[in-house]
Amino acid sequence: MAHSIRFRKKLMPRSFADFCAVVFMCFAIPAIYIFEVFIVAPTIYNATLSVLHGIAGTFIVANIIGNFIAIMLVDTSTQGLLLPSQVPSGWHVCAACESTAPARSRHCNTCNVCVLKKEHHCVFTGCCVGLKNHRYFYIFLFYMWGSTLYCSFLNAFFIWPHVGGFSMWALVRLLLPGVWILWEPSLDTLYAFLFSINVIGFLFMTVLIFYYTGLLVTNTTTYENNNRKGQKYDHGTEHNIKVTLGERWYLTWIFPTISSPLTYDGLDWSNQISSRSVRPKTRVCALGTDTII
Numbered sequence: 001m002a003h004s005i006r007f008r009k010k011l012m013p014r015s016f017a018d019f020c021a022v023v024f025m026c027f028a029i030p031a032i033y034i035f036e037v038f039i040v041a042p043t044i045y046n047a048t049l050s051v052l053h054g055i056a057g058t059f060i061v062a063n064i065i066g067n068f069i070a071i072m073l074v075d076t077s078t079q080g081l082l083l084p085s086q087v088p089s090g091w092h093v094c095a096a097c098e099s100t101a102p103a104r105s106r107h108c109n110t111c112n113v114c115v116l117k118k119e120h121h122c123v124f125t126g127c128c129v130g131l132k133n134h135r136y137f138y139i140f141l142f143y144m145w146g147s148t149l150y151c152s153f154l155n156a157f158f159i160w161p162h163v164g165g166f167s168m169w170a171l172v173r174l175l176l177p178g179v180w181i182l183w184e185p186s187l188d189t190l191y192a193f194l195f196s197i198n199v200i201g202f203l204f205m206t207v208l209i210f211y212y213t214g215l216l217v218t219n220t221t222t223y224e225n226n227n228r229k230g231q232k233y234d235h236g237t238e239h240n241i242k243v244t245l246g247e248r249w250y251l252t253w254i255f256p257t258i259s260s261p262l263t264y265d266g267l268d269w270s271n272q273i274s275s276r277s278v279r280p281k282t283r284v285c286a287l288g289t290d291t292i293i
Contacts, residue, residue: 005132006075013126014110021123025068028197033061035194036151040158060147066256067140068125076130077113078105081267090269102267104233105130106223116266119221131266134244136256138216145209148202155195219243233269 013019041053083100087093090103094114097107106118108128117131129137215225219233219240234240245252246260 008075018126067136070136070256071125074133076132145205151198159195
């Protein structure tokens with residue numbers, strides 16, 4: 001099975017916007033987890049349900065953080081790979097990298113590398129999403145969508161008594177949490193601010209999960225979708241899911257450290273590689289040795 005994991009050597013975001021977004025995520029995720037488990041749940045549920053809520057919340061946030069870190073750690077670029085000097089059929093020459101680049105790869109001006117099966121540059125992780133870390137991005141997105149949906153629903157029952165019940169003033173306070181928290185700083189204001197982050201996050205994640213699920217099940221990248229170039233890579237839903245989530249896609253939802261070998265190496269898209277027909281082999285690369293398992 002063509003599957004090797006390489007780790008990025010430079011993890012710091014390369015732009016100020018990326019840095020701010022990453023810092024926001026690093027603070028927002030644990031803050032909302034603490035708010036939901038230790039403040040909201042004991043108020044809404046009895047002791048038993050509150051404990052179960054905490055266990056489920058811990059599992060979800062562990063997957064969110066784990067996949068978030070994996071997106072940033074896993075190198076999905078062409079750096080370190082042995083690339084041919086001549087241009088094979090379907091490949092192209094990247095002027096910025098001054099080297100050949102395989103089909104479906106594209107150069108990222110922010111990361112300054114060519115990315116295998118590039119999906120997009122993710123500002124919230126400060127790096128590109130491509131073939132090797134697309135799995136972690138999608139599962140991170142899925143858990144974020146599910147958690148913000150649940151939290152928005154649960155928080156509605158918690159927050160209304162703190163903002164004065166159902167009234168126009170209460171609605172204004174919830175819609176303008178940033179202004180309110182400066183004008184009237186208090187715990188109730190902070191609760192309303194966290195509630196608003198959940199609602200905004202849910203709306204944002206709903207759009208993203210709908211869009212990226214459509215790309216996942218058709219094995220299409222954003223660039224290919226926009227330019228109508230991805231149809232030839234669509235070989236059925238199950239095959240397409242395995243391209244992104246790997247052969248053991250049904251286990252990837254449990255935790256990001258679970259192995260799920262990919263069916264393609266990002267260099268050759270002409271044939272799917274079978275684990276039963278390929279022996280392990282080693283290839284020498286520019287920055288060391290890659291083992292193809």
